[in-house]
Structures are given as structure tokens and as C-alpha cells.
Ligand SMILES: Nc1ncnc2c1ncn2[C@@H]1O[C@H](COP(=O)(O)OP(=O)(O)OP(=O)(O)O)[C@@H](O)[C@H]1O
């Protein structure tokens with residue numbers, strides 16, 4: 001589903017590479033944790049998958065397509081197959097929960113009937129039934145993140161990318177979010193999640209890829225957060 | 230693509246930037262109106278030049294019974310006098326070879342009727358009241374003084390009209406006006422361009438959250454740009470329509486109602502030239518809106 005072939009990324013104006021010679025293959029339906037200290041390149045990894053940046057060297061294949069060869073006008077099409085969730089939720093403050101989720105479908109031109117059917121379904125899936133008319137301000141952090149996940153998932157993407165989705169949440173709320181991501185993963189969606197949350201990684205026992213200074217230093221199929229020497 | 234979302238976006242955008250939208254409209258209005266005037270001034274100068282300047286340099290009008298020129302004696306010019314006048318003109322070194330054309334009363338009358346075809350004056354004038362004339366082309370349009378003085382005062386010559394004498398200052402003034410209008414409208418158009426691009430930048434900044442999310446969920450660039458484009462095109466169209474209206478009013482009141490009445494002998498720009506100018510103005514206005522909007526929003530869409 002996602003393949004990094006010898007990928008290096010040096011940001012413009014930087015001398016130090018944010019990613020260096022990364023080779024990774026992530027299969028369809030996998031759940032992958034991306035761990036590493038701050039600045040190790042986790043967000044860079046995810047941004048490259050979204051084609052927010054080009055690689056400096058090497059190739060990234062997403063769903064069989066080489067992102068470097070993708071014409072820029074095809075990028076939006078590619079992004080429709082990838083859902084994205086961030087630490088800061090990124091909701092529109094003047095839109096209700098349902099409108100925030102519907103927005104993702106509206107702007108890619110989905111018919112209204114489809115939107116009316118899908119949005120309540122996905123809100124129920126993320127556990128927000130009955131809260132569809134609230135504004136983001138009127139929700140807890142965990143609930144806001146559920147809205148963001150609903151928005152990321154509403155178009156049934158093949159891949160869900162999450163950059164520290166529990167970074168702003170307390171442990172109990174984080175656990176709920178992880179259950180939700182796990183549920184989404186079980187529908188066949190590939191999930192790649194960057195995190196610093198030790199207990200979550202240790203609990204879930206999923207594949208763990210650890211980055212350090214842009215290098216992959218560990219890749220374990222049922223790993224934990226720290227080194228196990 | 231759902232039209233109602235786009236339209237509601239457009240409405241929100243216009244409301245949010247109402248004062249800026251008005252500023253853009255006014256700038257486009259003024260700059261396009263000036264630009265249109267410059268286009269018309271250009272046409273006008275060309276019309277005048279084409280009609281008069283290049284064709285005929287000097288007109289030698291000959292006496293009728295009623296004319297009181299120096300060489301007239303209260304009678305119609307005689308054939309003998311005409312021959313003499315023609316001979317003087319043809320032998321003058323400044324006259325172009327085969328540069329002398331006689332205009333009979335009949336031709337003068339026909340020309341008169343053509344020029345004044347819409348005026349009631351035509352019915353009060355008879356062919357007999359027309360003046361016969363020689364029209365003289367010069368070898369060098371700059372050198373006319375010598376010929377004028379040679380012919381003026383000959384028996385049978387009423388007046389010698391050197392049109393350059395009248396036209397030159399006028400053309401100079403018009404040329405200055407034209408260049409001034411082009412420069413001023415060019416500067417204003419540039420200001421409008423920058424103003425639009427600034428407005429769009431601000432509007433895009435105000436909507437950066439939405440734009441960020443749209444990009445993230447895979448909205449097409451066109452979809453993201455469209456509200457901005459529509460907003461800019463709408464402002465440009467309103468400005469252009471106001472400018473076209475202004476130009477039409479200007480042409481109607483200044484040219485059709487005043488200038489054409491006062492200077493009947495000249496051709497003036499009319500509806501067809503104005504129409505052409507307004508078409509160009511609308512196109513320029515739309516380009517003015519689309520290009521900076523496209524470039525500015527594109528910058529926002531990268532990365
Ligand atoms: N847009 C950018 N321009 C220049 N350098 C950048 C940019 N984004 C990240 N970097 C640099 O690239 C390196 C990797 O950053 P990245 O954001 O991928 O780290 P991270 O693992 O996500 O860190 P964190 O855990 O703090 O989120 C860092 O050295 C960072 O300074």
C-alpha cells in the first residue's frame with residue numbers, strides 16, 4: 001500500500017536530511033506506529049506520503065502509484081484516498097460537527113444525497129450520535145478528535161494517516177481514540193500513526209517503526225515503544 | 230461540483246470583503262474608463278489624420294459673387310483666372326507632381342451634403358453657394374509657407390487654407406492627451422492589478438483554514454480557486470460595466486452632442502468605435518481580475 005524506496009528528504013535551505021535512505025513497505029490493512037524523538041522525521045514521513053513535499057531522493061509508491069511521477073493536478077485525486085488526522089484537530093470553528101464532516105465530501109463534489117446518508121453513519125461510527133449540531137467549541141478535545149477522524153474517514157479512504165492524534169488528550173480519552181482507530185483499521189483501512197505515547201504503543205502491540213535522525217533504526221511487527229535489547 | 234456551495238461561498242466572500250471589493254470595483258472602474266478614453270482618443274486622432282492630414286494639405290478657395298477675399302472683386306472667378314492660378318500652383322517647386330486637384334461646385338456640394346447629411350442646414354444651401362477650389366498636395370508637408378504666399382492674393386483667389394496650421398496644434402494636443410491617458414490608465418491598471426492581488430491574498434489568508442482542509446481532503450485546485458475567481462471576476466465585471474457606462478455617457482455628451490455639432494467638418498468617433506472600446510475594456514477588466522487571482526491563489530495552493 002505504501003512503499004518507501006531509498007527515500008531521502010532534505011528541506012529547502014537545510015543541510016541536514018530530515019529523512020535518509022528510508023526503505024519501508026507497509027501492506028494493505030496494516031496498523032503501523034511511527035515513533036522516535038522529536039525531530040526524528042515522523043511528520044516528514046507522513047507529509048511525503050500525502051505528497052505535501054517531494055522526496056529529494058528515492059521513490060514513494062502509494063497504492064501502486066509513484067508519487068514523484070504523479071502530475072500535480074492528480075494529487076487531489078490521490079489525497080481523496082488518504083484520510084488525515086492531526087494533533088490539533090483542524091476543525092472549522094463556525095461549522096457544526098455534521099457540517100465539518102460533510103465539508104470533506106462537499107468540496108470533492110459528492111452528491112448531496114450521498115452526503116446526507118453518509119455523514120450520520122460515520123458520526124455514529126465514531127460515537128458522536130446526537131452531537132451533530134454542536135460547534136467544535138462545545139465539544140471536549142476527545143470529541144473534537146472524533147469529529148476529525150469522522151471527517152478523515154467519511155470518504156472511506158484506503159489509508160488513514162494520524163500525526164500524534166492523542167497528543168492533546170488525556171490517557172483515558174486517548175484510549176478511546178485508539179479503540180476507534182483500531183476499529184477503522186479492522187474495516188481494512190491501513191493506518192499509519194506517529195506518536196510519542198508510550199503506553200498506547202505498548203498496549204496495542206502493533207508494528208512499530210522507529211526513526212532516529214531520519215534513519216529507520218527499528219522495525220518490529222509486534223513492537224513496543226522503547227528498545228527491547 | 231455543487232453550484233450552491235460555490236455560490237454561498239461567493240456570497241460570504243463578498244460580504245466579508247465588502248469594503249475591499251468596493252475599492253477594487255472603483256479602481257477598475259476609473260482605470261478602465263480612462264483606458265477606454267485613451268483607446269477612443271487614439272481612434273479619433275487616427276480618424277482625423279486619415280481624413281485630412283495625409284490627403285489634403287492646402288486648399289485654395291476661389292471667389293464666388295459673395296466672397297470678400299483679397300483677390301475677389303465681387304464676381305465669380307473666371308476661367309482665365311483659374312488657369313492662371315493652376316499654373317502658379319503647378320509651377321511651384323513645393324507642389325507634388327500631379328498634386329493639384331480641382332474641386333468643382335458640384336463636387337463641393339456633394340461633399341457638403343455627405344458631411345451634413347443629418348443636419349437641416351443641407352436644405353438651405355444651394356450648389357451655387359459652394360466654392361470652387363484647388364486641393365494641393367505638397368512634396369514635403371512641412372514646406373507649405375512658400376506656396377501659400379505665392380497663391381494668396383492672386384486674382385480670383387478668395388482664401389488659402391492650410392489645414393496643417395489648424396490641425397498641427399490640435400494633433401499635438403491630442404497626442405499629448407492620448408499619451409497622458411495611456412500612461413495614467415496604465416498606472417491605474419497596474420494599481421488595480423496589485424490591489425486585486427492584495428485583496429485576494431487577504432481573502433485567501435482569511436480562509437486559510439478552509440483551504441488547508443480542502444487541500445487535505447483532496448478538493449481540486451480549481452474548486453478551491455473558483456470562489457476567488459468568481460469574486461474577482463464579479464468585481465471586475467461591475468467595474469467594467471460602470472466604466473463602459475461612463476465612456477458611453479462621455480461619448481454621448483462630449484462627442485455626439487457637443488463636438489460633432491461644433492466641428493461638423495471632422496469625423497468623430499461614434500457608436501461603433503465606442504462599442505469596440507468597451508469590448509476591449511471588458512476583456513482587459515476580466516484579464517485584470519483573473520490573472521492576479523489565479524497567480525495569487527496558486528501560490529497558496531502550493532505545498
Ligand atoms: N518545513 C520544514 N522546513 C525545514 N525543515 C523542516 C521542516 N519541517 C521539518 N523540518 C526539519 O526536519 C526534521 C524532522 O522534522 P519532523 O517534523 O519530521 O520531526 P518529527 O519526528 O515529526 O518531530 P515531532 O515529534 O516533534 O513532531 C527536523 O530537524 C525539522 O527541524
Ligand SMILES: [Mg+2]
Pocket residue numbers: 042043044163
Ligand atoms: Mg511531528
